[in-house]
Amino acid sequence: MIKNAIVGQSGGPTAVINASLAGVYETCKNFGIKTYGMKNGIAGLLKEHLVDLETVLPGELEIELLKRTPSSYLGSCRYKLKNADENDADYVEIFRILEKFNIGYFFYIGGNDSMDTIAKLSAYAQKIGSEIRFIGVPKTIDNDLAVTDHTPGYGSAAKYIATVMKEIIHDISVYDTKSLTIVEIMGRNAGWLTAASALSTGEDCAGPDLIYLPEIPFDTEEFLTRIQSLQETKKNLIIAVSEGIKTKDGRYVCELSADETVVDAFGHVKLTGVGRFLENLVAQRLKIKVRSIELSTLQRCAGHLTSRTDVTEAYQAGGAAVPAALGGNTGKMVVLKRLSDTPYQCTTDLYPIGEIANLEKTMPLSWIDVENLQMKQEFLDYVRPLIQAELPPIYLSGLPYHIRLDV
């Protein structure tokens, strides 16, 4: 009897994670395999919250909408499986449900944590003699997964960040006065997203004056000196700052401003963002006009401005997972493998997940011009192909139309 497939999405959303879902689903369909979607990842799977994808995605229009709908169509979760040796209750339940739905192939689209899930489930399957195959499909705007040349989701986020950086630079340049604008960009430990702001530099845009990545220790006094010095020769300064910049002793800069009067729902002290922290610092110490802009969640959900290259590769990564599983692979992740820079060519490959999960890929220090706080040509050559071309939304009544799971 032909086995069925199941696919889930996990971790933070991206603008193209649904293109990977489309890739898994359409490829399964082409192989004659029925595909279930798990709602809210393995957390939903444990509650048997499954959906038959054929029912909710019956035709080509739904697939085209899916490719253009940001965020996780199936919903997501942040559920970390315990080690099976300590407590295998979740595992027993998951495999019971998978057997019940005659699942032979398990696909999970996500970042580091999701790959950890794939690693654990495939190891457990081996232990209990299950033949279910587990394949991971990479996804994260952070681009911090090891082995893969880049992650689906990064190219679109990079294109978005570079585009809005250009637009913000136009905006701040209109007045004949002095100012500093601080743009806070995502990335707790890796500077890939903030570095993408360097793409805005070109003949039509001066780009950011300084780029601060988590990979380079941040010094408050040196920062103030640089701003002081730059503003003597340039009117409207703009800097790109990663939310995750740290001091030499490893503390997040945003922690320096902990306001103990504000606590979150869990009683934790609430942190001011690093942009706001630096804004206040400059206002107090340098007395120049300063403001901060936090790009916020739009970095990861701007479905209206995606990289077509990224959408295509996300689809391919999802699609490649299927023949991999059919061919007997398990406990592996699909990776993107760059074949050539000029012209850019990229294909997929497979890699054992154990060697990938829980590793974090940061920016090579040799790609950073530490003296001028700019990105070197090596980085620009790496990232430029990933932002090429567009996949415009399908507009209805003037707005991008999306597909939504309502069951």
Added chain:
Amino acid sequence: MIKNAIVGQSGGPTAVINASLAGVYETCKNFGIKTYGMKNGIAGLLKEHLVDLETVLPGELEIELLKRTPSSYLGSCRYKLKNADENDADYVEIFRILEKFNIGYFFYIGGNDSMDTIAKLSAYAQKIGSEIRFIGVPKTIDNDLAVTDHTPGYGSAAKYIATVMKEIIHDISVYDTKSLTIVEIMGRNAGWLTAASALSTGEDCAGPDLIYLPEIPFDTEEFLTRIQSLQETKKNLIIAVSEGIKTKDGRYVCELSADETVVDAFGHVKLTGVGRFLENLVAQRLKIKVRSIELSTLQRCAGHLTSRTDVTEAYQAGGAAVPAALGGNTGKMVVLKRLSDTPYQCTTDLYPIGEIANLEKTMPLSWIDVENLQMKQEFLDYVRPLIQAELPPIYLSGLPYHIRLDV
């Protein structure tokens, strides 16, 4: 001798203010009139910072780029002319420069303050017997100018806000947990921009749960009660809040949080944004997971996502100013006049500026569903035509390409 024209841009940028500049310039050109641009508005004019537009915008490609470049190509200023009766030094200088460059037609693209400038200069011209004609071209994302059906710039901002609201709603809906997201939108005294978030509501999106406009007094306790009550039946709440919401006694809500330890470059106490203020309030009082997102300057400079209707009308408003001036009009503003709702048709008209400048058009109260804090159909019918169709950027190397004044 044929007179020359001069055009300037003033006030805050929009995504389509350059389309109005293109309209003025191309129409002048068609009438055989040479056009100067003033850099940084009348502040630059007073320094004779002029540019010959024929030199910097020689061909059709430059015009197409101009239409797609956000923010003010010629630069802007916030320069308020004194009353001529009190001090006419600026006036004397401005008219000396205008005579020197043989200017017969003066066009100024801007909001309320810019229209005030046009009113004062045209009155002064009349007083001294100058035949220079002064015409204003409306521009503001805030949509708060009187008489005109709407302002160029508003449609694109509304489209941007509704689009990102849909995307944020997708983003917040992926987890199977409870949360509140507060989206802070521009508008100090008028709710037009925040109201546009209601456009996101449709069959593919639930839209914002509550919409808070400056037109309706804000009550902190009632707000907390509503959130408390809503979260009992809905998981991921999202509300749209205007930066300018005020308490019953007329104080800005964001002023309630004045942090006296933080002062800006001018020694003013720095205000926390209203989104951040409400976020802290909810975290402390309701103990639910909450975050705030400030749409920030992207609302006015997102050239990558404009309304083609808005671009076209901005161009037409600029263009219509030229025959108006040639026909002998002065001290007037071009207004947009809606001829029909079904189908939407709009043309331009002229209106004496004295009756427009320094008035502020707020949202009609009858368009607000005060009980449910939603927008009524009347508003949706008004705004929907303004966001129709797109004018995609010209992409080079994966990013929108812009035109920049480098002289």
